[in-house]
Amino acid sequence: MKGKLTEPRVITDYRGEPVCILPIGFYFTDDRWQAIWQRFEEKEEALSHEDLRTLFPDEPALVPRIS
Known part of the structure; x- marks a missing residue:
C-alpha cells in the first residue's frame, strides 16, 4: 500500500471505525x-x-485547493 494514492483511502481500526x-x-x-x-x-x-495537515505539513495533497 506504499506510494501515491490514486483514490481516496479510508483507514479503519479493527472494529471498522474510521x-x-x-x-x-x-x-x-x-x-x-x-x-x-x-x-x-x-x-x-x-x-x-x-x-x-499538522502531522504532514509538507504533503501537497493536504493543501487546500484554490478555486
Whole structure:
C-alpha cells in the first residue's frame, strides 16, 4: 500500500471505525502509517484533515485547493 494514492483511502481500526480519510495524491509510507496510528491512539477519535495537515505539513495533497 506504499506510494501515491490514486483514490481516496479510508483507514479503519479493527472494529471498522474510521481512523482517517486520506485524499487522492497522498504519499503513503510505513513511517506515515505509524504516525497516523500513534496520533489516533493519542486522540482516541478519528483524525480530521487538520490533524493530517499538522502531522504532514509538507504533503501537497493536504493543501487546500484554490478555486
